[in-house]
Amino acid sequence: MSESKVHRSGRHFLQIPGPTNVPERVLRAMSRATEDHRGPELASLTLRVLRRLREVFRTRGPVILYPSSGTGAWEAALVNTLSPGDRVLMFETGHFAVLWSQLAGRLGLEVELVPGDWRRGVNPAEVESRLSRDASYRIRAVGVVHNETSTGVTSDVAAIRQAMDRAGHPALLLVDTISSLGSIDYRHDEWGVDVTVAASQKGLMLPPGLGLNSLSEKALAAAGQARSPRSYWDWKPPLKENAKGFFPYTPASNLLYGLDVALDMLLEEGLENVFARHSRLAEATRRAVQGWGLELQALDPGEYSDSLTAVRVPGGHDADRLRKLILERFDMSLGTGLGKVKGRVFRIGHLGDFNELMLAGTLCGVEMGLDLAGVPHRPGGVGAALQYLARTP
Ligand SMILES: *Cc1c(COP(=O)(O)O)cnc(C)c1O
Numbered sequence: 001m002s003e004s005k006v007h008r009s010g011r012h013f014l015q016i017p018g019p020t021n022v023p024e025r026v027l028r029a030m031s032r033a034t035e036d037h038r039g040p041e042l043a044s045l046t047l048r049v050l051r052r053l054r055e056v057f058r059t060r061g062p063v064i065l066y067p068s069s070g071t072g073a074w075e076a077a078l079v080n081t082l083s084p085g086d087r088v089l090m091f092e093t094g095h096f097a098v099l100w101s102q103l104a105g106r107l108g109l110e111v112e113l114v115p116g117d118w119r120r121g122v123n124p125a126e127v128e129s130r131l132s133r134d135a136s137y138r139i140r141a142v143g144v145v146h147n148e149t150s151t152g153v154t155s156d157v158a159a160i161r162q163a164m165d166r167a168g169h170p171a172l173l174l175v176d177t178i179s180s181l182g183s184i185d186y187r188h189d190e191w192g193v194d195v196t197v198a199a200s201q202k203g204l205m206l207p208p209g210l211g212l213n214s215l216s217e218k219a220l221a222a223a224g225q226a227r228s229p230r231s232y233w234d235w236k237p238p239l240k241e242n243a244k245g246f247f248p249y250t251p252a253s254n255l256l257y258g259l260d261v262a263l264d265m266l267l268e269e270g271l272e273n274v275f276a277r278h279s280r281l282a283e284a285t286r287r288a289v290q291g292w293g294l295e296l297q298a299l300d301p302g303e304y305s306d307s308l309t310a311v312r313v314p315g316g317h318d319a320d321r322l323r324k325l326i327l328e329r330f331d332m333s334l335g336t337g338l339g340k341v342k343g344r345v346f347r348i349g350h351l352g353d354f355n356e357l358m359l360a361g362t363l364c365g366v367e368m369g370l371d372l373a374g375v376p377h378r379p380g381g382v383g384a385a386l387q388y389l390a391r392t393p
Contacts, residue, residue, distance in 0.1 A: 013332035015362045017149050017179055017308035018202035020352030022258075026205055029261040030254045037253055043245030045256055050242060052263040056181060056204075056271070057196055057214040059188035064238050066211040067252040070178040070199030073211030074100050075107070076233040077174050077195040078141075081219055083227035084108035086140040089130055089171065092116035095150035095338035100143060100176060107228060112139065118341060119299045121148070121155035124163035131167035141172040141194075147180035149202075150338040152310035152347065153298045154184060161192045172222060178202060181212075182266055183278045183307040183351040194219040200255060203307065205262045205352045209255050265353075275306070280392065281350045281359050282306040284385040288363045291381035292370065297345050307351035308335065312344060317375045319346040326369035332362065356389050 014021050035042060053063045066072050082088065087110045090101040094116075101111045114126055122144050131139060142164060147154045157175055164173060172194040177186050181196070182203030188196045193216065200210035215223075215235065223235055237248035266274055286304065289296055289311050297310035313319045320343050323334045335347030348366065350359060363382045370377045 008331050010331075013330070013358075013362060013365060015349050016333050016335040017347055017349035017351060018199075019208050020202055020205060020349060021354065021358075022207055023205055023262075023265065023353040025265065026258045026261050030207075030258040032254065032257060035253060037250050038246060042251075042253060042256075045260060046242065046245040046247070046251070049256055049259050049263065052267065053212070053259075054214070056263065056266060057188045057198075058186065058190065059196075059214050059216075061189070061215050061217065062220075062239060062242070064213045064215065064235055064242070065251070065256075066213075066233070066238075067209060067249075067255075068211035069208055070176075070197065070211055071099075071103070072233070073178075073197045073199060073213055074103055074176065076211065076213050076230075076235070077197050078104055078107055078109065078143075079226070079228040079230040079233050080213075080235050081172055081174070081195060081222040081226050082107075082109055082140055083225075085110060087112060087138045088141045088143055089127070089139045090114070090143045091122045091126075091145075091155075092118070093121055093145055093151065093153060093155065094118045094148035095341075096148055096176065096178075097145045098339065100145065104143065118151050119153065119297055121153045121300070121303045122160055124156065124159040127160050128163040128167045131164060131169035131171065134169065137170060139169070139171045141174050143174045143176075145176040146186065147177070147184060147305050147307055149179040149308060149335075149347075150310070150341065151297045151345075152305040152308050153300075153303045154180065154305045155303070157186070157193065158191045165192075172219060179307050179351065182271075182274065184305070185271075185275050188214050188216070192216075194222070200259065203351050204259065205265070206255060206258050209252050210259065277355075278306040278351060280389075281354060281356070282309065283392075284356075284359060284388045285309045285348055285350055285363065287388045288366070288381035288385040291384035292367070292377040294377055297341065308347050308349045310335075310337075310341075310345050310347045313346065314376055317373070318343050322346060322369050322373040322375055325372050326365055329372065330365040330368065332365040334366070360386060360389070
């Protein structure tokens, strides 16, 4: 096969729901020489980054940073708090919830996976009834994906916490915020979450490579009892070293410099404003989808995700063919359908360092792609989105 290299001028549109576009300021901050990871400069950087990460998680408790993907942070949350044979209650909201439950199973945990249709979030009433029936407290943890990136559905973590409290059940609450932290309102302490799992490459606007856990007092106490084998993921060594600004291994220091600036950006804009921006861009995206006469994967408007939109293509059409045409013709990457919605769904990422005209370009690319791919739709989706953006402050 001959490798004909197509020249691409201008910017690639990276509109998958993570990794997201990395801002210039963050790129520049990372472009620097490596340095002594036991030196004074790195120590003050670490302390500053960890302090401000607490603001983003909205917690007063510790935050742990791993050089890892989000999957590593999933594993860390489980092995630090649970023992082999412990039961974990999880919910099949989509592909990522399923992957996390499979990981839990491979660690020797006994997973109770509540089936779902991949179009709705976690039902708090189901949480309450499952926990109420568990009179002997065999369930040790409830694991929830806050924003299911495969479907564009957000679950109500505060309502899940209330359901657990109504059941009077002592299980830990573990929450995956990999595609919501820094994009959608989230409150680790106020919502009584025990371990929050996050990663660098989505709302935090960094390249992939950092996994995060934020911990409650109860999670720390559980870690003292948990018997899952762990070494790299063990919270104890980093907690001890982090107090002085160091790590028990070589940290991903250039990513930490990027994180420092990403935190500047989030806190300069103000988290409330960041969430409002995401919510507005998400609403404009949904107006476009509605204008095209296409269907959202999410069924309940109360659960629509503000960080991505999953769009269903009509039967007989292939969402991946549409994505391929859009990539070839307009140099834009859209998210593929994952797991059982492969080919049925494409996903528009609208999170991270993103603004109105970037969204306008994104939606134009989708509308032209729908035309090219012969996917039946009405014209005017882009128009509806632009009108919303222009008229809504
Ligand atoms: C991206 C994502 C993951 C996986 O993270 P990796 O960094 O790819 O390991 C897990 N959960 C959710 C909700 C995600 O969006």
